[in-house]
Amino acid sequence: MKKWVYLFEEGYREIPAERRRDLLGGKGAGLAEMAGAGLPVPPGFTITTEACNAYFAAGRQFPEGLWEQVLEALHRVEEKVGRRFGDPQNPLLVSVRSGAKFSMPGMMDTVLNVGLTDETVKGLIAQTGDERFAYDAYRRLIQMFGRIVKGIPGERFEHILDRYKAKTKGKQDTDLTAEMLRDIVEEFKALYRKELEEEFPQDPLEQLRQAIRAVFDSWFGKRAVDYRNFYKIPHDLGTACNVQTMVFGNMGFDSATGVAFTRNPATGEKELYGEYLPNAQGEDVVAGIRTPLKITKKASQEWAREHGISEEERRLRYPSLEERMPETYQQFLEVAALLERHYRDVQDLEFTIERGRLWMLQTRTGKRTAKAAVKIAVDMVHEGLITKEEAVMRVEPEQINQLLLxxxxxxxxxxxxxxxxxxxxxxxxxxxxxxxxxxxxxxxxxxxxxxxxxxxxxxxxxxxxxxxxxxxxxxxxxxxxxxxxxxxxxxxxxxxxxxxxxxxxxxxxxxxxxxxxxxxxxxxxxxxxxxxxxxxxxxxxxxxxPNLAEERELAELLAWADEFRRLQVWANADYPRDARKAREFGAEGIGLARTEHMFFEADRLPYVRQMILNAPEAQRLMDQLRAAQQAAQARPDDPKAQKALREAERAVRTSKAVKAYRKALDRLLPVQRKDFEGLFEAMDGLPVIIRLIDPPMHEFLPRYEELLAEVVELRTRIEERRKIKGYRPRKGEKSIRQMEEELAEKEALLRAVNALREMNPMLGLRGIRLGILYPDIIRLQVRAILEAACNVKRRGITPKPEIMIPLSADVKELQIVREIVDEVAREVMAREGVEIEYKFGTMIEVPRAALLAAEIAQVAEFFSFGTNDLTQTVWAISRDDAEGKFLLRYLEEKIVPENPFQVLDRKGVGRLMRMAVEEGRRTRPDLEVGICGEHGGDPSSIEFCHEIGLNYVSASPYRVPVARLAAAQAALKERAARIETR
Missing domain, CATH: 3.50.30.10 (Phosphohistidine domain)
Structure with a gap:
């Protein structure tokens, strides 16, 4: 028969260490290992996670043999402790606690004091000689059982309890008398009877059966499911259930219960950190019912100073465990050190002291802040507890992000x-x-x-x-x-x-x-x-x-990460200040400088608009001029061809659109050149990928609807003033003629904006299409890039420009643009007398480009995956619309496991990327490939980029450290997988 139940020591002996957490859960594995190490652990047993999954598979019924194994294990616990479950004279009481593979603090359920009834409570009084303690334990059982197992709202029990506490001088649980607690038990049972129309169970085995079911059921409780969703914990792991002999921290003021960490989980300092409550039980420390006391004298003194409490008052009213029970404290200190050495990580400990005797109830890996995680990992390397590789794997990449913002x-x-x-x-x-x-x-x-x-x-x-x-x-x-x-x-x-x-x-x-x-x-x-x-x-x-100068441990951890990673980490940086910040955070190049973002500056936007609005007419006239020049050159004796040339020249010479277009280009050239100089200076000797302009046109233009409203309003005002006989403008008002001139300008602008309006701007005139229609814009930007490179090279700086063409879908597009780029490059370098090495490449951000990667690599020397647009085009959804509307529903209903705009979709987008890398390198073996979409800063996506052989990932400056750590972890995981398969 399947073994569903393991005594703690059996779990240690019979289950391999690497499987214990899977089968026994974190808490059960910890109890098994503490028991195996001979630490003071109250005897008990663990029902496996497999039993939980079988319970749900059978329609919430115990699988065959489970209950019989529970009874057998319970009998063996009885033999160990010399008490019997349900014995009126010498009763054994147990706790029933959840414990999943991954720590889910407070998300699932626990029931304490199981086995108390009207009869066994008398035996407990006889055992302990303490009637108050016995009835306190009984009321806790009824309260927890009623709330957790039966779903009675907890506040209904608390209302009764508060009424009795109000009668005492101190208004605390500990002030309730034995008589009061006996009355509370009766009122709790009456409430239970009223709510459920049944009596509180007086059969201890029935209590145990229902408590185990409640723990299993809590695996799919709302808070547990929400927690797993947030932390991406699978829902099919199940929870183990730990049944353990009760030890009591509420047997007087020589008893206590507490929670501690082997190091400070907030700062990472190597000091015992925790709290305890004397004469308390179980969940009291974390429930906030009473103010807990500090475990160490140092922490207690610091707490008292913060609250303006004198040292004398502190010693009397708020003594630390170290002062109250020095021998037990010393024993606990030794146990904590032993467990940290055994697990080689910070431990979160739960303990109970029963009449001066220490009992360990739980050890698990301690949750910690980002700052503490980094410090603890680095310190443990220096202490010889873990390796540098382990330290790098211990820190979550997103924790790094928290430290830098x-x-x-x-x-x-x-x-x-x-x-x-x-x-x-x-x-x-x-x-x-x-x-x-x-x-x-x-x-x-x-x-x-x-x-x-x-x-x-x-x-x-x-x-x-x-x-x-x-x-x-x-x-x-x-x-x-x-x-x-x-x-x-x-x-x-x-x-x-x-x-x-x-x-x-x-x-x-x-x-x-x-x-x-x-x-x-x-x-x-x-x-x-x-x-x-x-x-x-x-x-x-x-x-x-954050103070980076003070983050010495972070710098050391990232330096170790750099030793292990293969992927380079570059940065998306549009301005020199971004590039400098990226270098500060360890970037090894710029993977994306978006030139249209440089145009967004207030002093440039008017000229950008002027360029865009006049480009159609100016380009039409200049194309006519080029055609006329070619015809006249081909037919020098043809009078018609010569006349057409003169007319085309005159049209260009007198055109306001051409003048405005050229003026805008002339104004933008120096500011772009200055921007690029700043980027090259900041990234001296490192590659800088500059993407040529890729705007959805509407982003640079006035809104059509707003402009139309202004035109209509202005027309209305003019008409109203014309109706006024002898109208004269007041002081400060415009005349009708001035308003008509303004209207004419706005109407001309409205016509231009309307001509450039698109039904779907994200898939319209943008990227390489804009450059092919208006090649002078490409010439402007390439000239600015290469003139900037020449200027900084003369100053002793090494520029490494890489010119990237956006949104290409066919190799012919790239061939056209490559000719323009190379022509401008030859002209600039000849004029400046400086040689500049540059690369020509493209963004892969539409599916067709990925599918035709082999052809595109004939012209492109590098690929950069623009996964923002690639995800939109592969999924055929607009991110802005999807995230605000249906995508959340898709995530809730598990139609998609992750938001594909945050975590790379490996099955769809990733498959295209893998294909493009393989096909591109088949044509050009030395093809440089990276990613510059937002996924370049996401750890899961970085791991995939490592798997498919990219050269670099490019992230925003503030995510460069995150990417460095994630890239190292990807390499270490790959190394571990190779070793495992040998």
């Missing part, structure tokens, strides 16, 4: 929630935390920021017009938009926190305020946003800023 003080955040200052939640678009004055336009944000005032820019949504305000702001909050909206993308690039798509906000730009559920926030009021959680608060919440 401002974050709110969690206690202050919790106080803000309690005060009702949590206003709303939006999409956590860019991590970090910020507090500042709410401002509602970019100009104010810039002005206030210049004056040193912290601001949060609040907008319905941002546009390129807002960039100067976004740069000045501490954070960005928008009512609309998704994770790839303008606000989100720019904020991530700037390393600023952003909450977007916060639809609960009702923003009134005219009044400069927003409201949420009737609460109004006006310009100048303080708000706080958490870009890591999407929360928006009223008021100021203190932030904790």
């Amino acid at each position: 401002p974050r709110f003080d969690e206690k202050a955040k919790e106080r803000a929630r309690e005060k009702g200052d949590l206003l709303a939640r939006g999409l956590n678009a860019s991590p970090g935390a910020a507090t500042g004055h709410a401002v509602f336009d970019a100009d104010t944000a810039e002005a206030w920021g210049r004056d040193g005032r912290p601001v949060i820019l609040v907008r319905p949504e941002t546009t390129p017009d807002d960039v100067h305000g976004m740069i000045a702001a501490r954070g960005i909050l928008t009512q609309r938009g998704g994770a790839t909206s303008h606000a989100a993308v720019v904020a991530r690039g700037l390393g600023k926190p952003a909450v977007v798509g916060c639809e609960a906000l009702q923003i009134d730009l005219e009044r400069k305020q927003f409201s949420v559920n009737g609460r109004v926030i006006r310009e100048g009021d303080f708000i706080s946003i958490d870009g890591s959680t999407g929360e928006v608060f009223a008021g100021q919440i203190p932030t904790i800023d």
Whole structure:
């Protein structure tokens, strides 16, 4: 018959160490190993995770043989302790606790004191000579059994308890008398009878059976399921159930219960850290019923100083365990050290002291903050407990991100929630935390920021017009938009926190305020946003800023990571300041510099608009001129050809569109050149991939609807004034003629914007298509790149430009653009007298490009996967629409396991990537391949990039350290897998 139940010592002897957690759960494995090591563990047994899964598979029925094995194990425990379960004279009581493979603190259920009845409580009194203790234990059982096993609301028991506590002087549980507790037991049983129309079970075995079922059932309780969803823990693991002899911390003031960590889980300091409660039981320490005391004298003294308590009062009222029970404390210290050495990791310990005797109830790997995780990993290497490889694998990459961004003080955040200052939640678009004055336009944000005032820019949504305000702001909050909206993308690039798509906000730009559920926030009021959680608060919440100079352990850990990784880590950086920050964080190149983002600056945007609006007409006339020149050259004696040439020359010479177009290009050339010089200087000697302009055109232009409204309003005002006989403008007003001139300009702009409107801008005139239609834009950018490279090379800097063509889908497109790039390069280098080595490549961001990678690699020297657009085109969904509407439902119903815009879709997008790498390198073996989409900073996606042989991943500057660690972990996992398969 299947073995469902293991005594603790059997689990240690019979189950291989590598399988214990799978079969016995974390708690059961810890109990087995402590028992095997001879530590003071109350006897008991573990029902396996396999039994839990079989229970659910059988329709919530115990599998065959389980109950019989439970009874057999219970009998052997009885023999060990010399007491019998259900014996009225000498009763054995047990706890029934959950314990999954992965720690899920507080997510599943526990029932204590199982086995107490009206008869056995008398035996407990006879055993202990303490009637108060016995009835305290009995009321706890009825309360926990009623709430956990039977679902009676806990507050109904608490109401009865509070009524009795109110009668005592100290108003605490410990002040209740034996008589009071006996009465409470009767009232609890009456409540149980009233709620369930049945008596509290007086058969100890029935109590045990139902408690085991309740523990199994808690595996699929809502809080457990939500926890597993958040931490991506599989739902098919099941929980083990641990049945253990009760030991009692509530047998007087020589007894206690407590929880401790072998190191400080907040800071990582090597010190015992924890709390205990004298004369208490089980969950009292973590339940917050009473204020717990500190375990060490040092911690107790620090706590007293913080609370203004004198040393004399502390010793009398708040003594540490070290002072109250010095011998037991010393024993616990030795056990803690032994367990940490055994597990080679920080341990989270639960213990009970029964009349001076120490009992260990649990050991498990301790949860810790990001700061503590890094410090503990590094310290343990220096202590010889673990290797550098183990240290690198111990720290979660996302924990690194927490260390490098401002974050709110969690206690202050919790106080803000309690005060009702949590206003709303939006999409956590860019991590970090910020507090500042709410401002509602970019100009104010810039002005206030210049004056040193912290601001949060609040907008319905941002546009390129807002960039100067976004740069000045501490954070960005928008009512609309998704994770790839303008606000989100720019904020991530700037390393600023952003909450977007916060639809609960009702923003009134005219009044400069927003409201949420009737609460109004006006310009100048303080708000706080958490870009890591999407929360928006009223008021100021203190932030904790990272100090990289003080993060010595992090620098050491990342240096170890760099020893193991194969993937290079580059950065997405649009501005020199981004590039410098990326170098500071260890970037080895720039994988994406988006030139259209450089155009978003306020001093450049007018010229960009001028270039775009005049490009169609200017390019048409210049194309006519080129055709006429070719015809005249081919037929020099043909008068018609010569006349057509003169007319084409005159048309170009007199065209306002051509003049405006050329003027815009001339204005943009020096500012782009300066930008590129800054990037080359910051990345001296390292590659810099510059993507040529790739804008959905609407991002640079005034909104058609807004412009139309302005035209209609202006026409109406002109008509109204014309109807007024003898109308004369007041002081400061425009005349009708001036208004008509303004109207003509706006109508011309409206026609131009309308001509460039697209039904689907994301799949319209953008990327390489824009460059082919308007090649002078490509010439401008390539000239700026190579002139910048020549300038910095003369200053002793080594530029390594790589020119990337966006959104290509066919090799012919690249051939056309390659000719233009090479032509401009020859002209610039000849004029400057400087030789520059450069690479020509493309982004793979549409499926056709991936499928035709072998052809494209004939022209492209490198590929860079733009997985944001590649994911949209493979899935045929718009990210902004999907995340705000149906994608959440897809995740909830497990239609997709992860958000494909956050974690790379290996089955679909990943398959295309693998194909493109293989096909591209078949044509060009030395093809350089990387990724520059947002997935380049996601640990799971980085692991896949390692698997398919990419050369580098490129992430935002603030995620470079995350990517360094994730790349190392990918390499170490691969190494471990190879060793395992030998």
